[in-house]
Structures are given as C-alpha cells and as structure tokens.
Amino acid sequence: MTQHPAAPGTATYTRVFRAPRELVFRCMLEPEHLTHFWGPAGMSTPLDGITVDARPGGVFSTVMVADDGSGSYTMRAVYDEIVAPERIVWTEVASGVRSVSTFVDLGEQGTEVTIEQHDVPAAFLTPEARSGFLTSLDRFEAHLRTQLETWSA
Amino acid sequence: MTPVIDDPRLDAAFTALADPTRRAIVARLARGDATVTELAEPFEISLPGVSKHLKVLERSGLISRTRHAQFRPCHLEPGPLTAALDWIEDSRRVWAERFDKLDAHLEHLQRTSTTPTETKDVPR
Numbered sequence A: 001m002t003q004h005p006a007a008p009g010t011a012t013y014t015r016v017f018r019a020p021r022e023l024v025f026r027c028m029l030e031p032e033h034l035t036h037f038w039g040p041a042g043m044s045t046p047l048d049g050i051t052v053d054a055r056p057g058g059v060f061s062t063v064m065v066a067d068d069g070s071g072s073y074t075m076r077a078v079y080d081e082i083v084a085p086e087r088i089v090w091t092e093v094a095s096g097v098r099s100v101s102t103f104v105d106l107g108e109q110g111t112e113v114t115i116e117q118h119d120v121p122a123a124f125l126t127p128e129a130r131s132g133f134l135t136s137l138d139r140f141e142a143h144l145r146t147q148l149e150t151w152s153a
Numbered sequence B: 001m002t003p004v005i006d007d008p009r010l011d012a013a014f015t016a017l018a019d020p021t022r023r024a025i026v027a028r029l030a031r032g033d034a035t036v037t038e039l040a041e042p043f044e045i046s047l048p049g050v051s052k053h054l055k056v057l058e059r060s061g062l063i064s065r066t067r068h069a070q071f072r073p074c075h076l077e078p079g080p081l082t083a084a085l086d087w088i089e090d091s092r093r094v095w096a097e098r099f100d101k102l103d104a105h106l107e108h109l110q111r112t113s114t115t116p117t118e119t120k121d122v123p124r
Helices: A021-029 A031-037 A127-152 B010-017 B020-029 B036-040 B047-059 B078-112
Strands: A010-017 A059-066 A072-083 A087-092 A098-105 A111-118 B063-065 B074-076
Touching: A010 B078, A021 A031, A021 A087, A021 A098, A021 A111, A021 B078, A031 B078, A111 B078, B010 B020, B010 B047, B020 B036, B020 B047, B020 B063, B020 B074, B036 B047, B047 B063
Parallel strands: none
Antiparallel strands: A010 A111, A059 A072, A072 A087, A087 A098, A098 A111, B063 B074
16 A cells, blocks of 8 residues: 555545455445455455445444454444445544545556545645645654653553 | 544644644654743744644644643643554555555456356456
8 A cells, every 4th residue: 555645635545456346346345345354454344334325415334343352332324425336435424534445457467446534634734744734743752652651650 | 443533623724734833843842841932942933923833733723731830831732643643644544555455356246147147348
C-alpha cells in the first residue's frame, strides 16, 4: 500500500490486486465477500452484521468483532454513489468522513483500488499531512508513550 | 484497535498539531512542565508568538496551565493527543490490513473457483 500526495483535502490508500475489476468491485460491495476481509487484523466481520443496501441513500453498516472477545465496533454509513464496476462512495454517519473507492482496470496487471478519505479531521488535510505528518507523529507517539510510562512508574 | 473516529476532541487536537511549532512545544512538554519563557527559548519567535500557540493548545485541551502560580507552568494533557494519534494510526492500519485480507480472499477465490463469475480475463 502506498500513500501518495492527492488532491488537497484527502488521505489516499492505493493497492493493485491481481484479479479482474468486476470481481474486485463485487468484493467491496457484497456481504458474502466483505465478511472475508472487512475486519482488520485481529477482528472479524460476521456476515449477519453486514448491511448493504447498494443504492444512493442506502445503508452500509458493519459490525467488526475482536477475535479475542474484547469488544466490537459498529460502522454506520450511507452510500452516496455506486457505479459498477468502477466507483463506490459512502459517508460514515458518526464522523462525516467520506470514502471514495475507485477501481481501475490495469489489464494483465489486475485492478488498482484507491480509497480516498475526504473530510477527515483538519490537520490531516494540510500539505504537511500528506508529506510526513504521519511519520513524524508515529515517532512522536513512540516518544510520548515512553514518557507516559515513565510518569506512571 | 481503538476506534475513536467520532471523538469530539479530535478536530481541535488535529488543528492544534498541524503547526510544527506547536508540535515542538508539545514534544517539549512531554518531557515535563515548562514556563512560557522556557518554551520560547528554542524558537526564533517572540514571547507573544509563543503565547499565541499556547492559547491554541490550551483551547484544544492538549495543555493546561496553572491559574494561580506566578509563572503559570504549562502541563501536557495526553488525553486528546492519544485520541488523535489513535485515529491516524487506526485509519492507516485498518486499510492496510483490509487490503492484505482482500488480497488473500481474491487469491483464494480465483484458485478454488473453476467457473469464477465474469473472470474470463483472470491473469494466471
């Protein structure tokens, strides 16, 4: 995955999958596929917790459950746009973050999927955010956590 | 994972941390409380300039200042910062891990299915 500079106001994640565009598109839209990958590492997304009403204004919601039983997280969103097999747009209700998924057919190479997150919190959107903000904060976080451990010791 | 995407403190924390001077101030305060004068020392900006940054940080909830003491030392409040850092880290990691799993799922689909739907151009 790469994070490359995008239009102002977006955070972007891109990856190329060795599979035809129609299949990749369906994976991002059909519960039977979403259940296999929607939860990040350590979390699963049971099929009965996924709602996909694939039309503009339709509900997209998922319940991600921690594999160790420590809890679950519900994401509620509304589809803004669905253009098969090239584009899916949804907006998360709680945060207002809008995610635009685009699917580009690269022929033999497969399919390039790009997720653009719009309307993410302010500082995430600055030019600085796109060129190292994440890295510097990662380092800073490590430092801060060390400090916090020192304090509480 | 600690999803904090709807935390109301995030906007203010993100805005405050967008500025490199303010990040440096926060990093300094992570080492311990400091007065405005002490905080101004490493920067080529005036005391009023530093005070302006401190006001932004104070409004965001990232720092607090003693009301009574003459020198009003600044103190880092790690709560909002931790929330902001968690949001950034979560968002990045979630999509990376999701993509990893999708990659595996697609590979599995194409390996096991003899008649994959609409996949006549599957690269082998």
